Amino acid sequence: MAVNVVSEIPGINMEDLKLKGFKVHELPASADLPVSRGRRDFYKMGLVTGDMTVYYGDRILEIKDTVLFFVNPNVPHSVVRRSKHTTGYSCLFTETFITSSERTGILKNSPLFHIGDAPVIPLNSEQALFMTGIFQKMLAVHSGDYHYKGELIRSCIELIIHEALRIQPSQNISQFKNAATRITHLFMDLLERQFPIERSAEPLRLRTAQDFALSLSVHTNYLNRSVKEVTGKPTSVHIAERITAEAKALLQHTDWSVADIAYALGFEYPTYFNNYFKRVTGTTPKSIRK
Structure with missing residues (x-):
């Protein structure tokens, strides 16, 4: 099944983006931009001052004043402006642009691109001024003829990520104080x-605590005990919450049938999925889609 995708973004030449792997632009100060939805094939990061609502996966984030935002291409998202006046900068870069760098680690593995972290970081006036300088530098480099502009732009992206991590440390960074913390981190990872689930024909492989324990080469009881000790919640609850979160995203942002979603999430029959979803969320898949 195809995922709903908006193929055009105002002010962006999509073919140019795919060819060069990177694009930076200043946001129009006043414009009626359409609501954009879908999973795209590029990362997005930006600096924005405005009043808007961001729908990111199954979360709703309110933006006011000045923030940094980071968008993972695999997370369904949309943006709704409440005010026509918005200022700032945005840059987009493809998977190829990232992996062509020797410093892939900070870009690919940054907690800022993990689904579990909030993609919006509020900034004070000093932080906003510093970030504005970096985005303006990327604009100047992008429009210039410097031979190593790609490397310089990657360095700017890396600096933005480091500064963002310094301002708001990732929720995913764990200090392994003991064995229970380590195994819990491995389980969560x-x-x-x-x-996200990209194709309905490839069902979820790990769905139970036993599945994860086998993959991690530990006893199920040890995994359950460790996860409960560190997080306060049973392993089964973490699994159920993540499966239903993905189910909500697929129901809201794709045109897959409920049967296709059920199969993709590892359920043999739609009825099993419906009962599971209602037990965890208190509502039905059809009500989420409506």
């Missing part, structure tokens, strides 16, 4: 790596 393994759970998250299964998402």
